[in-house]
Amino acid sequence: MEIVSSNCASLSNYEVFEHLQKVKDCRPKHKGQLATITYETLRYLENTPCKEQTAQSIKECIRELAPFKLHKTELLMIINNPPITPLEIQFIVEESEERLTEDQVQEILAIIAKHFPHVIKTPPDEDEQSE
Incomplete structure (x- = not known):
């Protein structure tokens, strides 16, 4: 071949x-x-x-993330496994401390939550924790 x-x-x-x-x-x-x-x-x-993703939600998410100048591989990782915490952003984005401010990280997380709401995990109810 x-x-x-x-x-x-x-x-x-x-x-x-x-x-x-x-x-x-x-x-x-x-x-x-x-x-x-x-x-x-x-x-x-x-x-x-x-x-749970759609082609439209992925396209819109990538469009809104464009100002952050993320690399293609970083965008792919964000789409494949959407981060929900700033720590996860640090694992995905190379040299994130130099490239992104804390406010930008929060903006990225907000964009991800907007387009992929199904990945946002809610904390368990207090009743469930005590069981």
């Missing part, structure tokens, strides 16, 4: 999920390795934030 373009594009989990759903729905039942890989990957992705 010849590799024509070794790094043509990076796909988000959402794009992979959507593509595998189409593969699963359009083709007759697969047998063997392709069926196993498709099934296992879909099973994994169903438990990630990408299941």
